[in-house]
Amino acid sequence: QSALTQPPSASGSPGQSVTISCTGTSSDVGGDNFVSWYQQHPGKAPKLMIYEVRKRPSGVPDRFSGSKSGNTASLTVSGLQAEDEADYYCCSYAGNNIFVFGTGTKVTVL
Amino acid sequence: QLQLQESGPGLVKPSETLSLTCTVSGGSISSNKYYWGWIRQPPGKGLEWIGSIYFSGITYHNPSLKSRVTMFVDTSKNQFSLEVSSVTAADTAVYYCARRPPSGGMDVWGQGTTVTVSS
Numbered sequence: 001q002s003a004l005t006q007p008p009s010a011s012g013s014p015g016q017s018v019t020i021s022c023t024g025t026s027s028d029v030g031g032d033n034f035v036s037w038y039q040q041h042p043g044k045a046p047k048l049m050i051y052e053v054r055k056r057p058s059g060v061p062d063r064f065s066g067s068k069s070g071n072t073a074s075l076t077v078s079g080l081q082a083e084d085e086a087d088y089y090c091c092s093y094a095g096n097n098i099f100v101f102g103t104g105t106k107v108t109v110l
Numbered sequence: 111q112l113q114l115q116e117s118g119p120g121l122v123k124p125s126e127t128l129s130l131t132c133t134v135s136g137g138s139i140s141s142n143k144y145y146w147g148w149i150r151q152p153p154g155k156g157l158e159w160i161g162s163i164y165f166s167g168i169t170y171h172n173p174s175l176k177s178r179v180t181m182f183v184d185t186s187k188n189q190f191s192l193e194v195s196s197v198t199a200a201d202t203a204v205y206y207c208a209r210r211p212p213s214g215g216m217d218v219w220g221q222g223t224t225v226t227v228s229s
Contacts, residue, residue: 001173038216040157045222046149046157046216047219051215052213052214057215089156091214091216098159098170098171099147100159101149101157
């Protein structure tokens with residue numbers, strides 16, 4: 001199972017938007033709507049930000065949104081804030097109760 | 111509020127077996143709503159899904175690790191465990207346990223425990 005492909009880095013100024021892509025195959029990202037996104041600050045455990053492509057858990061700001069087209073899922077962070085600077089990982093169901101993570105993207109707030 | 115806590119040796123010798131336990135508090139591991147999983151992160155690298163287990167004992171593994179990974183659940187202690195056999199330096203990582211609803215999003219995580227493989 002190969003890791004999903006994410007850009008290594010992304011950046012934006014406070015108040016701007018940044019979009020992170022997550023590219024897989026028809027066997028994972030493109031196969032169903034079980035794509036989730038995680039935020040990880042240095043030395044901390046990952047935090048669920050988006051599940052089922054576009055749903056936000058309680059407590060996650062609506063500045064975070066998810067979408068999917070074909071084999072590529074995306075996470076958009078609007079109105080960037082300093083605390084959004086972190087690593088972000090996508091994760092997709094890959095069939096047979098198996099999951100695969102993305103390679104990770106470091107978001108920098110300029 | 112549900113909490114997960116990993117525990118186990120921080121240092122394992124090459125070729126030996128790594129053993130970790132995740133203790134669940136504030137909720138029951140026997141809930142038929144959730145799966146319980148393991149994820150690891152080598153130093154400076156990304157997340158890798160290891161596998162997950164249902165309270166009934168059914169397990170699902172990352173195909174790349176399947177032959178070396180064993181998972182089991184102890185409902186009487188509200189714990190689930192991970193064993194990775196024949197470890198090498200490549201198994202050095204922070205190991206996390208997490209809860210996974212059927213939606214697939216891992217919504218509750220432990221703080222993680224660092225395991226170093228070294229002689």
